Amino acid sequence: MKRAFIINKTKRNEIMNGLAGKILFVDLTTGQVTTRCTKDYIKKYVGARGINTKIIFDQVNFTTEPFGPNNIFAIGAGLLAGTPSPASSRTTLSAISPAGLLCSANIGGFIGAEMKYAGFDNIIVKGISPKPVYLFVTDEKVFIKDAESLWGKDPWVTQETIREELKDRNVQSMAIGSAGENKVSFACVVTGKFQSSAGRNGMGAVMGSKNLKAVAFRGKSAIRVAEPKKFLESCLKLHQEAREHAFFKTRHNSVSDKTVFIRQFESGKLVAGNWEDSNWKEDGLEALKENPERIWNKEAIHLKNQDENSQTGRRPGCFGCPFYHQTYFNNTDSSDIIMTKCVQRVSMGPTLWLTDHRDLTEAGHLSDKYGLDVTSLGNCISFLMELYHKGIINESDTDGVAMKRGDIKAIRIASQKIANQTGFGKWFKEGVAGAGKIIGKGAEKCALHVKGLELYPEEARAYKSMALSASVSKVEQFAPLDYGWYSNKENAEAYALKTFGKKEAAQPNKYEGKAELLSDFEDRTCIGDMLGLCKSYVPWVVTQDYAVFSNLIYELAEVEIYEQTFFKAAKRVVILERAFNAIQGISRKDERPPQRLFEKPVTDGRFKGEHLDEDKFDKMLSQYYELKGCNQKGLPTDETFRNLGLDEELYNFKKTMTARDLW
């Protein structure tokens, strides 16, 4: 198998404190590798998602096929990744998604840190390998290694096999499953023993299209620090403050699977089936919130020594995490242990009419096993269940499998067929949007997506900020302000009044203030992505203040990046994403939730009766576009480009838009 080495060593004066210093470019078609200095990008794009987006925008043409050799698959570690800063675990994967949009997904675990220790801040992969391969990146060298024997294996087995082959248990890697190999549009990338996945936007499919099964890292180098003693003290202080935060004390309850459904019911966010009408009690869904202690302590689904009072409980967490709030479960179809997260239970629980927690654990795990995004998978299977329930399809359409509500056997088979692209699984090659078109007979109306991305199952008819976010953003479709309103109205409204000048910004079902809320939150989320920080820490739960990280970065790297610089960089990234997607033909007409959310009201819970109003939604969208510096079609204006120092990008944007007649 071809091997590739880095020959040119980075010059001394190019190494920057806090960074690995280099961006690696790999061409899988030719096996060629080159490097560039990371320092050139920091001031304008900070890191990770910022650098990924800039490079893709510059180098990828609008005519590029997502599964073609010219698409770029970018991995970015982030400025604070690999340091003792709290929550420094996140890595961003970016590419042109199978739906044709410039977007990213986020992954945790230990990948980003190991990548920086191996000598690289970002990795840019182009081309298509003639045979299945995996990349092994270690100490400023990269190897393109044969992965034919790994093809078809699940992501965890792949990672373990790589460790055995390289004879090093400390290798950290991320891998695709059979779904990515078959280029299913919502295939994901998994790291650890299903510890974390880069779920949304089909990054796994892009890897699969390059015949890239996995990327492995092993780093023995160091990250240099400008002021070690001060930096260490600052990091320790932040870690200690994190332990004093209410979230640390209640972490095993607040985000663990034990109480996620109680919160879903109380907040009115629960979605039944495929956003269908439901009386929660009559349909049996209320079983989900009953007696979580009894369910939680059932041995079959709970690993021993893992209760919240145990100081030595075997709870995992990602790199640098001060919270360690993940959970292990016994895998119900083997003697294995697995990790599933609350998002998996929400996506594959009430949406599939499942109420037995054992079934929920298994259903959530299916997505990881096959390397499929759990949110999209849940959406696709609930779509099938709705069609079956309405008689639009029957068993003969789905290879003899009755897609009955709450049937775990049907869910198992559907997941496998979708991942392996066999039988009726082939309908979902292009997600639920594709399936709707293929099936026809009114199925299109049941396919709930925006711009090809399946909806996240939290009640966007009630939570107006979610409706807006689903329409305009790529992922992370909620803001913590209105999310937390139901449990602490006074605090939330006071914060909204102080920050946005109107308390309605915190009230979930009001349109007022939502454009400001989302615009601000989108930028803050982007900053977190560029720094490589976990959003559970900032900006969701512990703090929204990036000034403290500004100080940290100065102590780490002696670079002055003020909070305003972070925000400007974030705005650049968001505008470049919008600009690329505009060139792909996306505009206002595409940025709206499915019609169902306008026509059918919520049927239960605290927001019963809520639905989206066309005029109010339009007004909210217009406000958002104005805040983002876009015109009323959603296209960034000339002034916005110039204010962000994107003159060259403006020129290219206008040239292409004119050539494509997209104005």
Add this chain to the structure above:
Amino acid sequence: MVCSLGHENEISPFRSRIKVNKWEETAHSIPVNCRQCEDAPCQQVCTVNAISRDLDLSCQMINYDKCIGCRSCVLVCPFGAMAFNEKTKKVFKCDLCQGEPLCVKFCAYGTLEFLETSEMNQDRMTSAAKKILMAQKQAEKQEP
């Protein structure tokens, strides 16, 4: 991370004096560091007498003026806690950070503790005694 940062002003878990051994398949993580053995094999094998005991700290210390980087101590440590630093060409191990270990400060879970030797077995002894007490009480209840 913090160990290497505190000792060498750089972040490099590979050069940490305490290393976590993980078994993801069974959800176990075991940190391993120097046990500061009283009758230390590393001290015995060192041909230049570079390793000696600091009695106040109760720590086996390396004298870097004497260390020749022969790595005999790396070979002989039964815990694998002695390692070789490719940069400095000398060996390194836990030195207890002058009595205030950084790793203990940072560990949120309390997995790492820095205790007097006489306190090491106290918690476990109390926990075992409690179990015996519970069993005794149970037996007393059942006596006719």
